[in-house]
Amino acid sequence: MTVITFTVSVLCLLPPAALARWACERACPASCSCTQEKSCSVLCDRSGMAELPREFPCEASAINLDKNSLKFLSERAFGTLPALKTLSLDHNNISFITPGAFKGLGNLVELKIANNDYISYLHTRTFTGLKKLVRLDVSNCNLFNIPDRIFLEQAALKEVRCFENNFRRIPGAFRGMENLTHLYLERNKIEAVAYNSLLGLRGLRYLNLQENLINVIHDGSFQDLLRLENFYFNDNLLTDLPRHAFRGLVRLKMLNLGGNQLTNVSRTWFGDLVELEVLYLDRNQLVNIEEGTFQNLTSLITLHLNSNNLTSLPFPVFQPVYFLARLFLFRNPWACDCSLEWLKQWMESYKLVRDVPCASPSSVAGLDLGEVVFARANGTCVDPGELNLTAAPADVASTTENRFNSLISKLLQQEIREELGNGTESLRNGTLAEAEDGQLSAGVRGQRAPAVLCFVAVWLARCT
Numbered sequence: 323m324t325v326i327t328f329t330v331s332v333l334c335l336l337p338p339a340a341l342a343r344w345a346c347e348r349a350c351p352a353s354c355s356c357t358q359e360k361s362c363s364v365l366c367d368r369s370g371m372a373e374l375p376r377e378f379p380c381e382a383s384a385i386n387l388d389k390n391s392l393k394f395l396s397e398r399a400f401g402t403l404p405a406l407k408t409l410s411l412d413h414n415n416i417s418f419i420t421p422g423a424f425k426g427l428g429n430l431v432e433l434k435i436a437n438n439d440y441i442s443y444l445h446t447r448t449f450t451g452l453k454k455l456v457r458l459d460v461s462n463c464n465l466f467n468i469p470d471r472i473f474l475e476q477a478a479l480k481e482v483r484c485f486e487n488n489f490r491r492i493p494g495a496f497r498g499m500e501n502l503t504h505l506y507l508e509r510n511k512i513e514a515v516a517y518n519s520l521l522g523l524r525g526l527r528y529l530n531l532q533e534n535l536i537n538v539i540h541d542g543s544f545q546d547l548l549r550l551e552n553f554y555f556n557d558n559l560l561t562d563l564p565r566h567a568f569r570g571l572v573r574l575k576m577l578n579l580g581g582n583q584l585t586n587v588s589r590t591w592f593g594d595l596v597e598l599e600v601l602y603l604d605r606n607q608l609v610n611i612e613e614g615t616f617q618n619l620t621s622l623i624t625l626h627l628n629s630n631n632l633t634s635l636p637f638p639v640f641q642p643v644y645f646l647a648r649l650f651l652f653r654n655p656w657a658c659d660c661s662l663e664w665l666k667q668w669m670e671s672y673k674l675v676r677d678v679p680c681a682s683p684s685s686v687a688g689l690d691l692g693e694v695v696f697a698r699a700n701g702t703c704v705d706p707g708e709l710n711l712t713a714a715p716a717d718v719a720s721t722t723e724n725r726f727n728s729l730i731s732k733l734l735q736q737e738i739r740e741e742l743g744n745g746t747e748s749l750r751n752g753t754l755a756e757a758e759d760g761q762l763s764a765g766v767r768g769q770r771a772p773a774v775l776c777f778v779a780v781w782l783a784r785c786t
């Protein structure tokens with residue numbers, strides 16, 4: 323059996339309604355028998371239509387009315403179209419949908435009403451009759467809420483897009499929708515996630531709550547999301563999370579908590595996320611990550627910790643670091659002392675991390691951790707010193723290794739000044755600020771490069 327598919331693209335030119343109706347019907351006439359072999363698409367987008375055609379061809383399987391000027395959908399606005407699978411009304415000027423507007427579209431799978439700026443309200447019976455609906459798009463409208471029982475008939479609904487509306491909480495309508503797999507709620511004005519907001523969403527695999535105003539997540543809010551794989555929670559106002567916020571989310575592969583105001587990461591947060599591959603904690607104000615936090619993340623591939631207030635990353639915090647393929651640490655005020663020596667070695671061994679800028683100690687400030695040379699005394703790492711040499715404790719400055727190390731670091735920074743002309747003694751004397759204030763004589767400046775070599779040679783000779 324050959325399946326004949328008429329896919330008719332009709333450019334419905336002005337004057338809109340009459341011509342459009344004629345063109346569409348002529349191409350795919352309403353009077354033809356509705357055989358299963360035939361299907362047709364009505365493509366009447368951008369055709370200046372202010373009202374719906376009185377009739378659509380009965381075997382239409384797709385109707386596209388995007389970018390017209392439709393204002394209003396009456397009851398049974400489309401008649402009875404048993405073959406219709408997709409209906410798109412994006413970018414119109416619809417402000418009211420009469421309850422029962424879609425009655426007669428019993429096989430509709432996808433309904434798109436996005437970008438209708440004046441829809442601020444949906445009646446409980448708006449979607450009556452749409453028993454096969456799988457995908458609904460009401461994003462970028464002007465909705466403040468949707469009624470709790472609006473999806474009562476939509477047992478097959480899997481994907482709801484309602485981003486860019488004005489929701490201040492997660493609509494109760496989604497509660498218990500066990501067949502829902504994708505929920506898009508980004509760019510609303512949601513302020514909190516209540517313990518029951520997401521109850522019963524056992525099939526949910528994708529949840530997007532990014533760019534809301536969420537500052538509170540109640541305990542147990544995500545407890546039913548056992549199949550969740552991708553979770554966007556970035557760019558909200560979170561300062562903390564419940565201790566066991568993500569308990570049970572064993573399928574989670576990507577969690578984005580970037581762009582919040584978290585300061586401490588608790589070891590209890592990620593304990594169950596054994597399949598997590600990508601974790602975003604960037605653009606927070608993290609100062610502290612508890613030891614063991616990443617302990618159970620045995621599938622982790624990428625970790626984003628950039629743009630925080632981290633100064634250190636003790637090795638125990640970080641196990642099992644060896645599972646990682648990519649680690650982002652830039653834009654943090656790292657303290658490049660011996661506690662980060664492991665990271666430097668790890669960077670060198672695996673070449674997976676770059677950009678670990680040092681903010682302190684001052685002798686290495688501005689360097690990348692990869693450039694810092696850690697000195698050793700009796701096999702033990704010695705911290706790079708502070709540059710405020712008048713204040714430097716005598717015992718730190720007394721190890722020649724340390725002085726050499728600071729010097730090399732400064733050479734790399736090209737901030738070395740008069741010290742070079744005058745041996746190590748002058749390191750104890752004067753600060754960098756003084757040197758930069760112009761106390762450096764032209765003569766010394768001119769001899770700078772040879773002086774460096776000379777000094778290093780002298781030092782090595784003395785040392786060996």
Ligand SMILES: *[C@@H]1O[C@H](CO)[C@@H](O)[C@H](O)[C@H]1NC(C)=O
Nearest residue numbers: 391393414415416417418440
């Ligand atoms: C769209 O609808 C609103 C409210 O119904 C109206 O104020 C506005 O003028 C309409 N815009 C266009 C372009 O028709």
Ligand SMILES: *[C@@H]1O[C@H](CO)[C@@H](O)[C@H](O)[C@H]1NC(C)=O
Nearest residue numbers: 476477478479498499500501
């Ligand atoms: C989910 O789908 C199943 C099978 O299609 C159906 O029996 C059930 O009622 C649906 N659940 C809900 C909450 O609609």
Ligand SMILES: *[C@@H]1O[C@H](CO)[C@@H](O)[C@H](O)[C@H]1NC(C)=O
Nearest residue numbers: 561562585586587609610611
């Ligand atoms: C963060 O951790 C620090 C040090 O452990 C602690 O003093 C502080 O109270 C913690 N802050 C929060 C918000 O938990």
Ligand SMILES: *[C@@H]1O[C@H](CO)[C@@H](O)[C@H](O)[C@H]1NC(C)=O
Nearest residue numbers: 589590592593594614617618
């Ligand atoms: C890691 O998983 C084990 C076993 O499931 C659990 O006992 C432990 O508490 C988890 N660690 C953390 C930090 O949650």
Ligand SMILES: *[C@@H]1O[C@H](CO)[C@@H](O)[C@H](O)[C@H]1NC(C)=O
Nearest residue numbers: 584585606607608609630631
């Ligand atoms: C993080 O650093 C920023 C900028 O330096 C500062 O404004 C903020 O108070 C710091 N936050 C914490 C928790 O230390």
Ligand SMILES: *[C@@H]1O[C@H](CO)[C@@H](O)[C@H](O)[C@H]1NC(C)=O
Nearest residue numbers: 698699700701702704720721
């Ligand atoms: C290094 O070890 C030697 C002998 O083991 C000891 O005398 C010396 O004090 C040690 N120096 C430092 C800086 O620990």
Ligand SMILES: *[C@@H]1O[C@H](CO)[C@@H](O)[C@H](O)[C@H]1NC(C)=O
Nearest residue numbers: 709710711712713714753755
């Ligand atoms: C250097 O140390 C002195 C003496 O402790 C202190 O008064 C001064 O503020 C310090 N300067 C800097 C830049 O830390």
Ligand SMILES: *[C@@H]1O[C@H](CO)[C@@H](O)[C@H](O)[C@H]1NC(C)=O
Nearest residue numbers: 740743744745747748763766
């Ligand atoms: C070098 O140090 C000596 C004393 O150690 C001092 O007399 C001399 O002025 C210093 N030179 C410069 C350029 O700082």
Ligand SMILES: *[C@@H]1O[C@H](CO)[C@@H](O)[C@H](O)[C@H]1NC(C)=O
Nearest residue numbers: 712747748750751752753756
């Ligand atoms: C630096 O050392 C020189 C000579 O060693 C000395 O004359 C000068 O007073 C010292 N400057 C300071 C700020 O200690």
